[in-house]
Amino acid sequence: MAVRIISEDNRTVAMLSGEIDHHSAKGMRQEIDFALRESQPSELVLDFSEVGFMDSSGIGLVMGRYKLMQEISGKVIVKNPSDHIRKVMRLSGIDRLAAIRNG
Amino acid sequence: MKIINEMKISFLSKSENEGFARSAVCAFAALLDPGIEDIADIRTAVSEAVTNCIVHAYRGTQGKIDITAKILEGREIYIRIKDSGCGIENVEQAMEPLFTTAPAEERSGLGFSVMESFMDKLSVKSTPGKGTTVIMRKKLENQDE
Known part of the structure; x- marks a missing residue:
């Protein structure tokens, strides 16, 4: 499974894995959004530790979840992106919307 | 511009081929023993170009995507x-x-934007109703240095 979701208190953690492209992003998006609607958390953590590749489809994925979390006054944290994924994110300026954390 | 090596692939505009296309081009580029960053840049740029063909060029239909990759003199x-x-x-x-x-x-x-910033050169030629050709070039870092 490309997304494993853990919901606890006010926090939803989506552990993403594999490659994020136009083909895989749709399924990931649906699973995360389902969990968000169910638990309405104040914080969404997108954990990229197990993501080996991401193109700009991943930007759409983060950006879309950012908008969704804004609607419920929540925030998005991007965790452990690889150097290359960070480079793609920087290009979009998404690092100014979502906090990027390592560890 | 001397051509050292060349490969061609042709495949249907199915989204599951996005991963195949970027892996195939990277396997060819790997003949130059590139660095991790160069190969990640190429992988991402190819993924963007192929996704454009699937999402935009052949929206609601299906067609063929042709990729030609060449290794030119000077890595x-x-x-x-x-x-x-x-x-x-x-x-x-x-x-x-x-x-x-x-x-x-x-x-x-x-x-x-990804193609432009991750590759050295990008050219896009398009004719409405006929199709689009994207050409990208990148000089790879020398691994010995």
Whole structure:
């Protein structure tokens, strides 16, 4: 499974894995959004530790979840992106919307 | 510009082929023993170009995507990605960062920006109704240095 979701208190953690492209992003998006609607958390953590590749489809994925979390006054944290994924994110300026954390 | 090596692939515009296409081009580029960063840049740029063919050029239909990759003298990789889809009316506008015709599908409008910034050269030629050809070139870092 490309997304494993853990919901606890006010926090939803989506552990993403594999490659994020136009083909895989749709399924990931649906699973995360389902969990968000169910638990309405104040914080969404997108954990990229197990993501080996991401193109700009991943930007759409983060950006879309950012908008969704804004609607419920929540925030998005991007965790452990690889150097290359960070480079793609920087290009979009998404690092100014979502906090990027390592560890 | 001396051609050292060349390969061609042709495949259907199915989204599951996005991963196949970027892996195939990277396997060819790997003959140059590139660094991790160079190969990640090529992988991402090819993924963007192929996704454009699937999402935009052949929207609602299916067609063929042709990729020609060449290794040129001086550790340079040349990649041509060609579709026979709907074409782009206004290439300049399409290349603007964040411009997208598919916001509902969460397309970020950054495909061409990624290609432009991750590769050394990018050229886009398009004829509405006939298709689009994207050519990208990148000189690879020398691993010995």
